[in-house]
Amino acid sequence: MTGVRDRTALVLVLLLTWALAACGSGAGNGTGNGPVTLDWYNFPDDSGALQQAADSCGSASGGRYTIRYNKLPRTADGQRQQLVRRLAAHDSGVDIMGLDVTWTAEFAEAGWAREWTGPLRERASEDTLAAALRTATWKDRLYAVPYNSNTQLLWYRDDLVPSAPRTWAELLDRARQLAAEGKPHFVETQGAQYEGLTVWFNTLVTSAGGSILTPDASAPSLGEPAVAAAQVIRDLARSPAADPSLANQMEDQNRLATESGTAAFELNYPFVYPSMKANEPELFPHFRWAPYPAVVPGRPATVTIGGIDLAVGAYSHHPDLAQEATLCLRNRDNQLTNALKGGLPPSLRSLYTAAELTDSYPFAADVLAALDTASVRPQTPAYQNVSIAVAHALSPPSAVDPERTVAALSGQIRDALGSKGLIP
Structure with missing residues (x-):
């Protein structure tokens, strides 16, 4: 009998411990024991904008919920891995x-993200x-709400060149001329073997009139536009315009x-503008912007859209509150703060003409124009595999052989879509 009493006591202790832990965890229960705590996992933000959004939405909920902002790893791969x-x-x-913005298809297909339907979908789509x-849609169903958007512009120094190059060929010619004159001449862009290289390639391919995958995402497309894109990458990598660390x-x-002053041009996101203003006040007056250079003369570039979409976890115990909180996190005020503090362009169209934004974002109209003609990376549950194949095939950029590289990449993408072979 002693053993039975001991086991019974142990069970009671464990149950009591579990109950206390549940009450003290803040993982709300909606029974009057305090507000529900919603856990929000997002990229690490050093500006304070995300924490400010979490706090303001919790305060605005009238005591029904608070939002705990949990920082994911800094790299996109690390973020995805933790969530998966x-x-x-x-x-x-x-x-x-x-x-x-590339994960929606994967998370939706796996059943990990809650769908937005009816009036909630209408609210999530309004002004977006x-x-x-x-980027937040898969098979015509909305699985996330755009939190912020992003796109690249061509940034340049007007003390080195009087006007911005309009094409890649012109860009490289200007860089060669500056190099011959002994002036800063590098063209800074993302050449490492990671997602940024895939983004560069996707922008070049779509700007040349093509796509990486077929419209139904069942097979590689590539073709001549991809060869033209690979040629741009090779031309930059083998020219004086290339940073030695490309x-x-x-x-x-x-x-x-x-x-640091070694570059004349930079293909990058708007976060570089407030950074230059804060870090290099002497260079800042000469730091200008222009549309992304075209691959084909007379055909404007279609820059790959970036950003973060907010989704509600399929296993959340509080999905209705989570959807309400999501709409608050991405509302006008929070997106404006995110843009001004974090340098991340909004996903709400009306903000691009708001004086609060344009006063600090003099390039707002150029960002909006780029987003209105933006390309989207291939939408497929196998995107991660496709992206890895692309970045591997194009690395290092100086080793790219346009015809051969694209031919080999086509086979690698076909294997990635079919989950065949080893992912490089």
């Missing part, structure tokens, strides 16, 4: 999650940029190199 592990384990603690909504450079390395 949690959701594969049916983690109910993932209430709201920030998805890279069409290209941003495309094969290892990502967005922040591009920013730092430009701020």
Whole structure:
């Protein structure tokens, strides 16, 4: 009998411990014991904009919920890996999650993201940029709400060149001329073997009139536009315009190199503008912007859209509150703060003509024009495999042989879509 009493006591202790932990965890229960705590997983933000949004939405909820902002790893791959592990384990603690714009198809197909329907879908779509909504949609169903958008511009120094180049050929010619004159001449862009290289290639391919995958995403498309894109990458990598670190450079390395004064041009996101203003006040008056250079003369570039979409976890115990909180997190005020503090362009069209934004974003009209003609990366649940294949085939950029590289890449993409072979 002693053993039975001991086991009974142990069970009671465990049950009491579990109950206390549940009450103290803040993982709300909606029974009057305090506000529900919604866990929001998103990219790490050093500006304070995301924490400010979480706090303001919690305050505006009237005591029904608070939002706990959990920082994911800094790299997109690390962010995806953590979310995938949690959701594969049916983690109910993932209430709201920030998805890279390429993950929607994968998360929707896996059943990890809650669909937005009816009036909620209408509210999520209102005033939202069409290209941003495309990134959050899979098979005509909305699985996320665009939190912010992003696109690249051509940044240049007007003390080195009087006007911006309009094509890649012109860009490289200007860089060669500056190099011959002994002036700063590098063209900074993302050449490391990672997602940024895939983005560069996608922009070049679509700007040449093609696509990486067929419209139904069942097979590689590529063709001559991809060869033209690969030729641009090779031409830059083998010209004086190439930074010696091109094969290892990502967005922040591009920013730092430009701020150091060694570059004349930079293909990058708008976050470089406030950074230049803060870090290099002497260079800043000469830091200008222009549309992304065309691959084909007379055919404007179609720059790959970036950004973060907010999705509600399929296993959340509070999906209705999570959807309400998501709409608050991406509302006008929070997107404006995110743009001004974090340098991330909004997904709401009306903000691009708001004085609060244009005063600090003098390039707002150029960003909006780029987003209105933006290309979207291939939408497929196998996107991660496709992206890895693309970045591997094009790395290092100086080794690209346009015809051969594209031919080999076509086979690698076909294998990636069919989950065949080894992912490089």
